[in-house]
Amino acid sequence: xxxxxxxxxxxxxxxxxxxxxxxxxxxxxxxxxxxxxxxxxxxxxxxxxxxxxxxxxxxxxxxxxxxxxxxxxxxxxxxxxxxxxxxxxxxxxxxxxxxxxxxxxxxxxxxxxxxxxxxxxxxxxxxxxxxxxxxxxxxxxxxxxxxxxxxxxxxxxxxxxxxxxxxxxxxxxxxxxxxxxxxxxxxxxxxxxxxxxxxxxxxxxxxxxxxxxxxxxxxxxxxxxxxxxxxxxxxxxxxxx
Ligand code: G3P
Numbered sequence: 001x002x003x004x005x006x007x008x009x010x011x012x013x014x015x016x017x018x019x020x021x022x023x024x025x026x027x028x029x030x031x032x033x034x035x036x037x038x039x040x041x042x043x044x045x046x047x048x049x050x051x052x053x054x055x056x057x058x059x060x061x062x063x064x065x066x067x068x069x070x071x072x073x074x075x076x077x078x079x080x081x082x083x084x085x086x087x088x089x090x091x092x093x094x095x096x097x098x099x100x101x102x103x104x105x106x107x108x109x110x111x112x113x114x115x116x117x118x119x120x121x122x123x124x125x126x127x128x129x130x131x132x133x134x135x136x137x138x139x140x141x142x143x144x145x146x147x148x149x150x151x152x153x154x155x156x157x158x159x160x161x162x163x164x165x166x167x168x169x170x171x172x173x174x175x176x177x178x179x180x181x182x183x184x185x186x187x188x189x190x191x192x193x194x195x196x197x198x199x200x201x202x203x204x205x206x207x208x209x210x211x212x213x214x215x216x217x218x219x220x221x222x223x224x225x226x227x228x229x230x231x232x233x234x235x236x237x238x239x240x241x
Pocket of ligand 1: 167168221222
């Protein structure tokens with residue numbers, strides 16, 4: 001049923017390829033069972049299929065022990081959910097950027113709401129990602145921290161009001177100003193930094209609204225990872241762009 005639906009809409013997707021290529025969707029598996037181990041691979045395969053047919057960049061952030069198995073199975077970008085600012089040397093228990101790169105990651109989230117860091121830690125995590133030529137996505141919780149994060153010149157800043165995370169209430173509807181103000185703040189501080197938004201995003205209209213508000217894409221989790229049929233949920237997510 002899903003397969004037929006996807007094939008049926010392939011023509012629509014082909015006509016919009018190009019416009020969509022700059023839209024970036026980053027799916028965070030968190031520690032949901034539905035996104036752990038082989039389930040992370042299945043999610044990544046769904047991401048790859050929808051990314052290919054819709055001409056949208058979809059990346060996945062599995063748990064760190066799953067990076068290698070996911071990166072070997074799919075050719076979409078794989079991100080870590082966290083990286084430390086540690087370099088080579090005596091740093092037992094730290095997550096080293098070079099190690100996640102060798103496992104197959106192209107970048108990492110930094111300072112996710114569920115894995116907060118100090119400002120100094122954020123700076124060193126981004127620095128070590130840059131040293132290893134990797135992407136950085138600094139998560140922020142308000143406009144002021146977005147401005148501070150932009151000063152580190154990461155690849156992306158992802159604004160996510162913590163109260164809306166996992167709520168099913170999309171930030172693009174509940175607090176559109178936080179997106180536009182974050183886009184303005186980042187542009188003032190560091191014009192090359194792209195802004196994503198996240199929290200409660202799950203529907204095509206949420207993604208469309210985020211793009212219209214100036215975001216380059218979305219960071220999302222539960223709406224897709226915990227969906228009964230993640231591939232259909234992804235298909236619906238990209239259907240309006
Ligand atoms: O990292 C994504 C995030 O925190 C948003 O979670 O479940 O509201 O999409 P969710």
